[in-house]
Amino acid sequence: MNNNDIVLRVEDIHKSFGGNEVLRGVSFDVRRGETKVFIGPSGTGKSTLLRCINQLTPPDRGTVWLDGEEVTNSGARINYFRQKIGMVFQNFFLFDHLTALRNVELALLKVRGMGKAEAREKALTELRQVGMEDWADHYPAELSGGQAQRVSIARALAMDPDVILFDEPTSALDPELTREVLEVMKKLAREGMTMLVVTHEMGFACSVANEVLFMENGVVAEQGSPDLLLHDPRFTRMKDFIGRID
Numbered sequence: 019m020n021n022n023d024i025v026l027r028v029e030d031i032h033k034s035f036g037g038n039e040v041l042r043g044v045s046f047d048v049r050r051g052e053t054k055v056f057i058g059p060s061g062t063g064k065s066t067l068l069r070c071i072n073q074l075t076p077p078d079r080g081t082v083w084l085d086g087e088e089v090t091n092s093g094a095r096i097n098y099f100r101q102k103i104g105m106v107f108q109n110f111f112l113f114d115h116l117t118a119l120r121n122v123e124l125a126l127l128k129v130r131g132m133g134k135a136e137a138r139e140k141a142l143t144e145l146r147q148v149g150m151e152d153w154a155d156h157y158p159a160e161l162s163g164g165q166a167q168r169v170s171i172a173r174a175l176a177m178d179p180d181v182i183l184f185d186e187p188t189s190a191l192d193p194e195l196t197r198e199v200l201e202v203m204k205k206l207a208r209e210g211m212t213m214l215v216v217t218h219e220m221g222f223a224c225s226v227a228n229e230v231l232f233m234e235n236g237v238v239a240e241q242g243s244p245d246l247l248l249h250d251p252r253f254t255r256m257k258d259f260i261g262r263i264d
């Protein structure tokens with residue numbers, strides 16, 4: 019593999035809370051344009067791992083690199099890296115008192131220092147990407163969960179990220195709304211966005227993921243292409259887990 023293709027490198031990440039060792043050495047490389055899906059039982063450190071990558075939770079040990087630059091221990095540069103490593107959460111985290119457009123514009127104005135007209139143009143472009151342009155002037159309370167999640171994806175896209183981390187983006191949604199969010203994520207993957215996705219949606223994993231990483235007890239227990247993990251008899255733990263969630 020050409021080293022230049024690697025956009026994100028995660029190396030030997032460890033994290034404990036009190037005496038609870040949640041991540042016990044997690045490493046992987048992400049190539050540009052790749053989608054990796056993380057699955058595994060609740061409490062195995064999937065959310066903690068994503069939070070360690072963008073330093074919302076600083077790891078105890080280990081290194082994260084973005085485009086060859088160290089994200090861990092980056093001091094004030096962390097604000098730059100947080101723009102370049104987008105994050106989408108289960109519960110959207112939109113500001114209730116701001117319209118969809120204003121939610122997407124906010125960081126463009128405040129963090130990137132864009133002028134009003136340019137920020138508005140860019141925010142509308144990103145809302146169009148997720149099929150939410152017609153809802154620009156609506157408040158979060160007026161949106162379905164699926165629409166709100168699409169706005170939060172537009173907000174991440176507005177920072178022109180190198181990679182977007184999705185933490186169970188559809189777990190709060192019923193099946194109909196889940197589908198519309200997964201369709202947007204599939205489109206982003208097709209267009210070459212680099213994505214790490216924690217999800218239990220195996221249909222999505224099988225159709226979109228270049229690699230599935232099965233986490234158990236704070237380590238990556240099994241990893242490989244969806245096809246390999248599901249059909250090669252050597253890989254049993256992930257299949258057992260999937261059998262339990264289906």
Ligand code: ADP
Binds near residue numbers: 040058063065
């Ligand atoms: P997952 O996303 O795989 O369900 P998490 O990363 O959320 O797992 O949590 C892994 C473990 O770390 C859990 O036991 C959880 O209680 C613990 N944990 C996560 N965040 C904190 C925190 N801020 N303080 C203390 N314990 C935490």
Ligand code: MG
Binds near residue numbers: 065
């Ligand atoms: Mg979680």
